[in-house]
Amino acid sequence: MTARDSAIPLAGGAAAARGLTLRGGVGLKPEHFREILETRPDIGFFEIHAENYMVAGGPFHEYLGRIRQCHALSIHGVGLSIGGESPLDLAHLDRLAHLLDRYQPESFSEHLAWASHGEAFLNDLLPLPYHAATLDRVCEHVDQVQNHLKRNLLLENPATYVEFADSSMTETAFITEIVQRSGCHLLLDVNNVHVSCINHHRDPHDYIRALPLEAVRQIHLAGFASDVDAAGDTLLIDSHGAPVAQAVWDLYAFTLDLLGPMPTLIERDNDIPAFPVLLAEAQRAERMMCAAGAAIPRDRVAA
Amino acid sequence: MSAHQIFSDALLTDGAACPPGLTTWNQSDPERRFAVYRNNVIVSLIDALADSFPVTQELVGEEFFRAMARVFARAHPPRTPVLACYGELFPGFIEAFPPAASLAYLADVARLEMLRVQAFHAADAEALGVDRIAALLADETQLGECRFSLQPSLGMLRSGYAVASLWAAHQAQDCAAALGEVDPLTAETALVLRVGLEVEIFRISTGAACFIDQLLQGLAFGPAAEQGLAADAEFDLASTLGLLIQGGALCAVTTHRSTTS
Numbered sequence: 001m002t003a004r005d006s007a008i009p010l011a012g013g014a015a016a017a018r019g020l021t022l023r024g025g026v027g028l029k030p031e032h033f034r035e036i037l038e039t040r041p042d043i044g045f046f047e048i049h050a051e052n053y054m055v056a057g058g059p060f061h062e063y064l065g066r067i068r069q070c071h072a073l074s075i076h077g078v079g080l081s082i083g084g085e086s087p088l089d090l091a092h093l094d095r096l097a098h099l100l101d102r103y104q105p106e107s108f109s110e111h112l113a114w115a116s117h118g119e120a121f122l123n124d125l126l127p128l129p130y131h132a133a134t135l136d137r138v139c140e141h142v143d144q145v146q147n148h149l150k151r152n153l154l155l156e157n158p159a160t161y162v163e164f165a166d167s168s169m170t171e172t173a174f175i176t177e178i179v180q181r182s183g184c185h186l187l188l189d190v191n192n193v194h195v196s197c198i199n200h201h202r203d204p205h206d207y208i209r210a211l212p213l214e215a216v217r218q219i220h221l222a223g224f225a226s227d228v229d230a231a232g233d234t235l236l237i238d239s240h241g242a243p244v245a246q247a248v249w250d251l252y253a254f255t256l257d258l259l260g261p262m263p264t265l266i267e268r269d270n271d272i273p274a275f276p277v278l279l280a281e282a283q284r285a286e287r288m289m290c291a292a293g294a295a296i297p298r299d300r301v302a303a
Numbered sequence: 304m305s306a307h308q309i310f311s312d313a314l315l316t317d318g319a320a321c322p323p324g325l326t327t328w329n330q331s332d333p334e335r336r337f338a339v340y341r342n343n344v345i346v347s348l349i350d351a352l353a354d355s356f357p358v359t360q361e362l363v364g365e366e367f368f369r370a371m372a373r374v375f376a377r378a379h380p381p382r383t384p385v386l387a388c389y390g391e392l393f394p395g396f397i398e399a400f401p402p403a404a405s406l407a408y409l410a411d412v413a414r415l416e417m418l419r420v421q422a423f424h425a426a427d428a429e430a431l432g433v434d435r436i437a438a439l440l441a442d443e444t445q446l447g448e449c450r451f452s453l454q455p456s457l458g459m460l461r462s463g464y465a466v467a468s469l470w471a472a473h474q475a476q477d478c479a480a481a482l483g484e485v486d487p488l489t490a491e492t493a494l495v496l497r498v499g500l501e502v503e504i505f506r507i508s509t510g511a512a513c514f515i516d517q518l519l520q521g522l523a524f525g526p527a528a529e530q531g532l533a534a535d536a537e538f539d540l541a542s543t544l545g546l547l548i549q550g551g552a553l554c555a556v557t558t559h560r561s562t563t564s
Binding site: 051052054055056057058059060061062078079080081084085086089092095114115116117118119120121122123124126127129161162163164165166199200201227229230231233235237 | 305306307308310311314315324325326327328329330331332333334335336337339340343344347348351380381382383384385386387388423424425426427428455456497500
């Protein structure tokens with residue numbers, strides 16, 4: 001379980017088949033490229049946003065190529081618009097296939113959300129209603145992605161601020177159906193669970209227990225910002241701009257009790273601190289994983 | 304209209320009502336919650352533009368820049384999830400944006416910054432080796448017939464304003480003092496090139512620009528040099544060639560006998 005394990009050259013698809021080790025990772029930021037290469041931190045994995053590396057050449061590929069030689073990698077897409085009304089963008093799917101082929105990541109994930117409509121890319125993870133028609137569409141898109149990329153997708157639960165009058169299923173029932181029909185895996189974003197459950201007045205523990213936990217392959221942790229809605233009730237915003245909050249660490253501990261150790265990413269996209277600050281958060285996740293791994297295993301809870 | 308079309312329009316249109324059919328657990332007005340999405344979309348796009356056009360922002364100040372970027376992003380949202388080169392239409396928009404009209408060179412500075420972004424992400428290409436170049440230079444007759452491929456990152460901007468000097472002044476420790484030395488109304492041509500992992504900007508002469516343009520269009524070295532001289536009697540071929548060699552801009556050559564890269 002050292003970072004050096006993944007320095008072994010990988011045959012096509014081997015990394016994906018093996019998956020990430022049960023360790024902490026952080027998002028790879030250009031600000032940290034050089035420090036990472038100079039210090040070779042002992043870290044479980046790095047994660048990149050796929051779209052940032054869909055460029056022809058230059059420093060991003062140069063640094064990622066060198067960092068990839070020493071570290072495990074998760075590629076996280078933010079632009080596929082799996083929840084979109086429009087058909088998937090095939091050019092974008094090809095760009096993804098090319099990127100995955102080039103870097104052979106241990107993990108590939110995307111979101112239960114939409115981001116494109118018509119010709120416009122809106123650059124946010126937008127919410128969708130949960131009913132039979134949207135379920136069919138999302139499952140069709142997940143199938144198409146998995147067939148095109150010839151690998152399992154990890155689908156991430158969203159952070160949302162509104163709900164829809166025409167939803168006829170809960171989010172967890174919707175996700176459970178997607179997993180059953182498509183065979184995709186889950187990326188359980190514990191911060192998103194906390195944010196959405198506060199925003200929609202639900203119990204985050206019930207939410208997590210209702211997910212098909214056997215499909216979870218990775219966890220995300222992040223920081224949020226706090227606002228209020230029109231009634232003055234708390235409205236949390238998934239900002240990725242702050243350290244992981246204590247409430248989210250607590251929910252993470254609860255999740256580890258159910259799942260056992262799980263590859264865990266510290267996400268930070270705004271107000272990016274020095275690398276050691278992020279590394280320390282990943283190490284805290286690892287200490288909690290060790291504690292959970294040492295505990296008496298509990299039954300895994302399926303929905 | 305489809306649900307996502309309505310949602311999308313409500314995100315991008317100033318003053319639009321929030322889409323119908325949204326609910327909240329406490330029956331609060333969903334408008335306030337929908338505003339989080341509206342804000343995420345527009346702020347992330349403005350931030351992307353601010354990252355790509357830092358000198359443009361310094362020239363007009365953050366408040367003006369963000370207000371201008373907001374109008375642009377609403378009218379021209381990205382057409383692809385790949386945002387690296389978002390803002391290709393921004394310089395043209397600035398040129399036609401009446402509140403920015405008093406800063407005539409602003410659009411060209413933005414054009415230069417877009418070239419920098421494109422150069423940063425451009426395809427990699429190995430530069431011709433020193434030995435190969437020395438051999439080519441040793442045979443003047445053959446050199447005249449050579450056709451060179453230039454780095455994919457290479458770009459040029461001909462401006463009626465001192466774009467390269469303005470940009471350079473904004474990189475100086477004491478920007479105000481450096482700007483005092485620049486006459487913005489002096490016409491300049493900028494050469495943008497990624498050298499190693501850094502994008503550099505060079506001020507080049509009209510003749511050099513003409514020469515490089517001819518090389519880019521596939522003309523052989525000799526005729527390209529003649530065109531450079533015809534365009535500008537002061538054209539200094541040796542120093543232009545030196546700049547291209549030092550910057551690693553020459554990455555393949557076709558002689559009448561062979562192709563090497």
